[in-house]
Amino acid sequence: MSPLRPRPKQETTEKPATSPRPARGKGGKNRREDILRAAGTLMAAKGYDATSMRDISAAVGMLPGSVYYHFPSKEALFVELHNDVVQTMTARVLAALEGVDDPWERLRLSARAHLEGLIQNDNLVAIVSPQFIGGEKEVAQVVTDHRRTYEQIFRDIFEALNLPEGADPTILRLGLFGSLNWVPVWYEGDGRRSPAEISDQFVATLKSAYAA
Structure with missing residues (x-):
């Protein structure tokens, strides 16, 4: 993985502040x-x-x-922003899973934590998308590394589900992520369905089809 190289600061000729500590608002x-x-x-x-x-x-x-x-640079700013977002989501999901052993219940709770995080801060949907930074290859590699730990939580959960023969946990996992990540696009928060109810229904559908 190549280190991020700051781009020339073409937007301003002003010298960076020389204060020894970050400015306070x-x-x-x-x-x-x-x-x-x-x-x-x-x-x-x-x-x-x-x-x-x-x-x-x-x-x-x-x-x-x-x-x-x-x-x-903007690249360095985005890398830190992306890392903060992924760490926040990781902490949310791990907290939801604490003390829970049943694989299907772990899936339900992790899906709920994921969707609630997205709904509470809809910036997350765009920022954590693998396509978000386009052709910035160096940045793409760094943010892919950020997501690896988070995605591994869900890989491990799906691998533990004891799915029937022929069921592909990778396809099911990506399908669930796709469904969850699309919710903020159409979710209106009108009270008819909470994020928890929506994610629970997605997982219940999977469970009814694939639980042994």
């Missing part, structure tokens, strides 16, 4: 977190390529050179 909040949050919102809405460091700096009320103080 209102209420003492770390501006680095503000930048990541703004970048996630903008990139999810506009796409990776269409979001510039200047756009991000404007969203947080900073000069572009000050954003470069925190992140040397």
Whole structure:
């Protein structure tokens, strides 16, 4: 895996801030977190390529050179953003699975945690998509490594299901992910179905078809 190489800062000629510690926003909040949050919102809405460091700096009320103080390039910013998103999702799923041994129940709870995480922050849907960063090969390799641990949780769960002969756990896993990841596109939060009810129904359908 090649290290990320910062691109030339063509968007501004301002020198990065030289303060020895990150600037603080209102209420003492770390501006680095503000930048990541703004970048996630903008990139999810506009796409990776269409979001510039200047756009991000404007969203947080900073000069572009000050954003470069925190992140040397847009690639580096996205890598940290993606890592934060995946770690948050991983922690959510692992917490839901704690103390649970039954494979089907583990699948139900992990699917629920995954979908609830997506619904609560719809930036996640776009940002964690393998296609999100397009032709940025170096970045793509890094973020693929980020997702590996998270995806392994679900691989292990499907492998433990004792599926009938001929059932492919990889196909079933990817099909479930596809269904869950599509929900935020049409989900309106009108109260008729909660994310938990939706994910439970997806898993119940799988269980009725494939449980031994």
